[in-house]
Amino acid sequence: xxxxxxxxxxxxxxxxxxxxxxxxxxxxxxxxxxxxxxxxxxxxxxxxxxxxxxxxxxxxxxxxxxxxxxxxxxxxxxxxxxxxxxxxxxxxxxxxxxxxxxxxxxxxxxxxxxxxxxxxxxxxxxxxxxxxxxxxxxxxxxxxxxxxxxxxxxxxxxxxxxxxxxxxxxxxxxxxxxxxxxxxxxxxxxxxxxxxxxxxxxxxxxxxxxxxxxxxxxxxxxxxxxxxxxxxxxxx
Numbered sequence: 128x129x130x131x132x133x134x135x136x137x138x139x140x141x142x143x144x145x146x147x148x149x150x151x152x153x154x155x156x157x158x159x160x161x162x163x164x165x166x167x168x169x170x171x172x173x174x175x176x177x178x179x180x181x182x183x184x185x186x187x188x189x190x191x192x193x194x195x196x197x198x199x200x201x202x203x204x205x206x207x208x209x210x211x212x213x214x215x216x217x218x219x220x221x222x223x224x225x226x227x228x229x230x231x232x233x234x235x236x237x238x239x240x241x242x243x244x245x246x247x248x249x250x251x252x253x254x255x256x257x258x259x260x261x262x263x264x265x266x267x268x269x270x271x272x273x274x275x276x277x278x279x280x281x282x283x284x285x286x287x288x289x290x291x292x293x294x295x296x297x298x299x300x301x302x303x304x305x306x307x308x309x310x311x312x313x314x315x316x317x318x319x320x321x322x323x324x325x326x327x328x329x330x331x332x333x334x335x336x337x338x339x340x341x342x343x344x345x346x347x348x349x350x351x352x353x354x355x356x357x358x359x360x361x362x363x
Contacts, residue, residue: 133208134332137201141321144190148314151186153179187312188287194317195284198277198324202257203250205331209265209339210242216264217241254281267334269327275301276323286310 156179159166163175176182210217223241231237249260255278258269269277282298287310294304304310 133201133204134328137197137328138325140197141194141324144194144317144321147193148187148190148317151183151314156182184311187314187317188292191280191312191317191320192284192287194321194324195280198328199250201328202261202331203246205335206246206249206265207242209335210245211239213339214238214242217245221245254278261331265335266338267331270330273323273327276320277327280320283310283312 156176159182167175176185217238221241221244223237223244227240228237231240249257252260255274258274258277261267262269279298279301282295282301286293286295286298292310294302294306294308294310296306298304299306
């Protein structure tokens with residue numbers, strides 16, 4: 128990894144949401160209404176937001192979901208960078224199929240397969256489990272206050288995507304919202320998530336950089352790479 132481009136990319140992605148959130152204003156909605164026939168086919172008129180409040184809600188939810196997806200990608204890519212730089216810390220008790228060994232073709236490709244399997248398993252879990260993994264496996268710090276904010280954001284995200292934007296029992300347990308209540312986001316809510324996301328990303332990246340990414344011992348240099356896997360199906 129060159130410098131901190133992974134961290135910079137995430138921060139720049141969050142920064143792009145600031146002007147996006149800025150279009151959630153009534154004068155912009157009035158312009159959209161005025162130009163909608165130029166921008167939308169007339170047969171899509173029924174899907175057009177009928178009021179400013181609906182329009183504003185759609186913009187803010189979209190910005191929040193996009194910001195959260197950027198955060199997940201950052202965590203996933205950081206995990207990949209850590210394991211790629213330090214494959215020996217991969218869990219030793221995981222299974223891999225013979226077919227995956229045969230298809231890999233080289234040791235490096237096989238390591239990539241193992242990394243992908245581990246990351247897929249990790250990010251299939253909730254963000255609270257991901258935080259525990261980062262703390263226990265990578266020894267990277269998730270401050271409790273920020274972890275609480277991120278877990279709350281993940282539950283809001285899940286409700287928007289999977290529960291018709293209404294509060295489920297998990298979100299109700301950690302917030303003032305009632306089960307079934309429609310989730311309302313403000314621009315301040317999204318900016319707050321962005322602030323905590325930036326703080327956590329910097330902390331995780333800086334710790335990972337010091338511990339793993341800038342190690343003087345590169346375990347996957349050309350000199351240390353294993354030869355291609357010569358085993359093939361049907362080989363004599």
